[in-house]
Amino acid sequence: MRTLKIMLPILIGVFVLMSLLPYGKRENPQTDPSLALQAPKDVEKIFKRSCYDCHSNHTRWPWYSYIFPFSWSVMDHVKNGRAALNFDTWKAYSKEKREKLKASIATKSGVTMPLKSYLWFHKEAKLSKEDLQTIRKWAYETE
Numbered sequence: 001m002r003t004l005k006i007m008l009p010i011l012i013g014v015f016v017l018m019s020l021l022p023y024g025k026r027e028n029p030q031t032d033p034s035l036a037l038q039a040p041k042d043v044e045k046i047f048k049r050s051c052y053d054c055h056s057n058h059t060r061w062p063w064y065s066y067i068f069p070f071s072w073s074v075m076d077h078v079k080n081g082r083a084a085l086n087f088d089t090w091k092a093y094s095k096e097k098r099e100k101l102k103a104s105i106a107t108k109s110g111v112t113m114p115l116k117s118y119l120w121f122h123k124e125a126k127l128s129k130e131d132l133q134t135i136r137k138w139a140y141e142t143e
């Protein structure tokens, strides 16, 4: 008990300090709006709901993104997610790259994307059968 009484405040202190540490940034960088993806409304709606938190510059930073250790994980996901695919700079990608990304979107959606850990906190992001069909149709049938 005695050890716990001493250790617990220290532990909480460490977590608070880690949360306050200026590691990484929770930023939504400004980009030219004309570079953003333009897809049919039903497709955009799905991406905005289920993907934009990690794959755009319009991240809705959740409260737990300010709490260590979740903060590190969220910032990493957004950083790597944007680097892999950013719908806000979609038109800056070459045609070839866009085709590759579309194929990747079609195969990853509903499988590894959105990330499982994200779905724990965002039930609304889960893709339905119809969502998947809409996404795949867009990925395979549009320029």
Ligand code: HEC
Residues within 6 Å of the ligand: 047, 050, 051, 052, 053, 054, 055, 076, 077, 078, 080, 081, 084, 085, 100, 101, 104, 105, 108, 109, 110, 113, 114, 115, 118, 127
């Ligand atoms: C919680 C964050 C998060 C969400 C939400 C999310 N992703 Fe990702 N996504 C990542 C990360 C991180 C990577 C890069 C590392 C990897 O591949 O796991 C990635 C990679 C990808 C890639 C690979 C790009 C390439 O280079 O081939 C595709 C495609 C993708 N995501 C599509 C989606 C789609 C579509 C959605 C929504 C249905 C989505 N993701 C939702 C975090 C996320």
